[in-house]
Amino acid sequence: MLNHRLIDPPREPKKFVEAAIQFLEKHAKDKKVFCALSGGIDSATAYLLLKQAKIDTIPVFIDHGLMRIIRNVEEREYIKKLFPDVIILDIRNSFLPKIFGEGDAEGKRKLFKAAYSETINKVIKEENCELLADGTILPDIEESFGVKISDLKENMSLKEENELMQKNFQGFVKSQHNVEIEYDVEATIQPVASLTKHEVRNVLEYLGQPQELIYRKAFPGPALSARIVGPVTRENLKFEKKVHDLVESTVEDYYKEKFGKAMIINDNGEQEPFQVFAAIGKDILNTKVTGLLDGKRTYELPLCEKGDWNYEVLVNKASHITGYARVFYELGSKSGGKYDVVIRSINSKDARTATVTNLPIEVLNDLKQKLLGITETKNVYFDVTPKPPATIEYV
Secondary structure (H helix, E strand, O other), rough: EEEEOOOOOOOOHHHHHHHHHHHHHHHOOEEEEEEEEOOOHHHHHHHHHHHOOOEEEEHHHHHEEOOOOOOEHHHHHHHHHOOOOOOEEHHHHHHHHHHHHOOOHHHHHHHHHHHHHHHHOOOOOOOOEEEEEOOOOOOHHHHOOOOOOOOOOOEEEEHHHHHHHHHHHOOOOOOEEEEOOOOHHHHEEOOOOOOHHHHHHHHHOOHHHOOHHOOOOOOOOHHHHHHHHOOOHHHHHHHHHHHHHHHHHHHHHHHHHHHOOOOOOOOOEEEEEEEEEHHHHHHHHHOOOOEEEEEEEEEOOOEOOOOOHHHHHHHHHHHOOOOOOOOEEEEOOOOOOEEEEEEEEEEEEEOEEEEOOOHHHHHHHHHHHHHOOOOOOEEEEEEEEEEEEEOOOOO
């Protein structure tokens, strides 16, 4: 199997779209393409480009049960509204039992890889698809391969890619659910492989997409399992969906009220907030979470800070932390709860580095009160650690 990637296109949206259409026509004209739609902006952009190029495409959304809720709306309903022609594949009953109890970070990612490839290959065979298109973007490739995208060729075999990864294993950060997988097709085709998240948003804006899609927050491949520290269970998944929606929607409402939109480009050129979410765990201060040291993932305990809120002091301390994965600021706690909740809000240009969003303490206190009002919540923290030395996610 080959992988076709658009390696070095123009960055200006109009010229990029023209180059992407030429790329797709070159590799996919007169062929049937399976397109994996995740609900995020990367895969949505890949699908819209296929439509622009008039390629025969089957868009498919895989509902594995770990997708988020957005303002009380399930992800599957959200994507059906955006793309009415999408096919929804429900694998919850077969997939969730496999991941329940899995606590290892890479173990979770491998389970997702297996579920995606198995489900996608089934549809590919049934629909006689010749190619597979996905929304793999620049950080996905560079974190998996440990190289710059300029080190890749437009057309590469899996064998060539594996050899490249072995040579550059020291640059590996994490595996991706949509990278290094063999499908029952002639080739994969990745039209947005050279773009950062911000550039993807620019393309969506050029294509006239709604603001709710353009400013949609990035979401990890392993979905909410990346935000549940430790083993995934039916119970903690239900809790995670509830608090995740609460945190994301509250911060989004603050930005809409203050700036008129859910995301801004700040003075440093970052998307703010690039991601905002809730992570959960039991006794999280005594549980190892991911860090990032010299470009490699580490697993260490978090450090907890209490006392007066001072954004600059806390972030500076977290930026130079040693011996711990990251720093949490304790917002509040109550007796009788079961789960700790960590609020994570970061700004970034491309997810390879990230700064901590300077949310007003009033917003953080509002979140604290709302979260502590949920029976299962025990402690509420705010993660004040940039990337590096922390990763954005927790597994």
